Amino acid sequence: MAPFDPDSFPIARGRTPMELGLDVRNVDSHAVVDVKGEIDVYTAPKLREKLIELVSEGSYNVVVNLEGVDFLDSTGLGVLVGALKRVKAHDGSLSLVCTQDKILKIFKITGLTKVFPIHSSVEEAAGGAA
Amino acid sequence: MRLAIGSLARASGLDEERVDDVRIAVSEACTNAVFTNEETGSDGPVTVAWVAHPDRIDVEVGDRGPTAADQPDVLDSQGFSSRLVMSVALLEELADELSFESRSGGGSLVRMSFRIPEAVA
Numbered sequence: 001m002a003p004f005d006p007d008s009f010p011i012a013r014g015r016t017p018m019e020l021g022l023d024v025r026n027v028d029s030h031a032v033v034d035v036k037g038e039i040d041v042y043t044a045p046k047l048r049e050k051l052i053e054l055v056s057e058g059s060y061n062v063v064v065n066l067e068g069v070d071f072l073d074s075t076g077l078g079v080l081v082g083a084l085k086r087v088k089a090h091d092g093s094l095s096l097v098c099t100q101d102k103i104l105k106i107f108k109i110t111g112l113t114k115v116f117p118i119h120s121s122v123e124e125a126a127g128g129a130a
Numbered sequence: 131m132r133l134a135i136g137s138l139a140r141a142s143g144l145d146e147e148r149v150d151d152v153r154i155a156v157s158e159a160c161t162n163a164v165f166t167n168e169e170t171g172s173d174g175p176v177t178v179a180w181v182a183h184p185d186r187i188d189v190e191v192g193d194r195g196p197t198a199a200d201q202p203d204v205l206d207s208q209g210f211s212s213r214l215v216m217s218v219a220l221l222e223e224l225a226d227e228l229s230f231e232s233r234s235g236g237g238s239l240v241r242m243s244f245r246i247p248e249a250v251a
Contacts, residue, residue: 040157041164041165071153071154073158073220074161074220075213077213078213078216101147102150109219109223112216
């Protein structure tokens, strides 16, 4: 088996380096985190810290908007599960916004669709009962 | 790395959904190897190697950490699966073939295959 040779594969298209964009806004007393980019082992800690920060500031009803997420793996799932536990400890809630099949698939395979409320819009997520 | 394996998968004729599957599966295996190294203090490299066959893509991800970990705790105290268990669930679902082996000289090897459907005439 040939070892990986980075020069032997053309890069498909120019990409910015792995970055994670996080914006937080308030919608109907829910803290909405708009995530953009790829959530993997290198960027997941940034999301984790932001979610910890929100809970420590007293935001216990959180919506994580995954519509801008291009990639999600088990490290991202682990961060979301950790955040769910944290808000639940304060009788809070954590729901997700996701309509992308490729991301929903990951939640389905791991059984997390039974664990997280998943909505098709931020308005729907924030409008529901906390 | 995901860019390179994704490009290969696409060039091999896999559709976009399958290309995403390959990227996730290979990423999962690499992440597990990285965590194994970190948790055990190993500084050996994580290696990724692949071969594109006409009918499938074979990928191997290896680490030089201690021999494959014992079965991880399936559920934590609150009933959630550990990250590793979720990762393995993803690997099993997304790869057409999957195996975990110990390597001589120490470390683990994850082998996976992704079948390439025959081109529609």
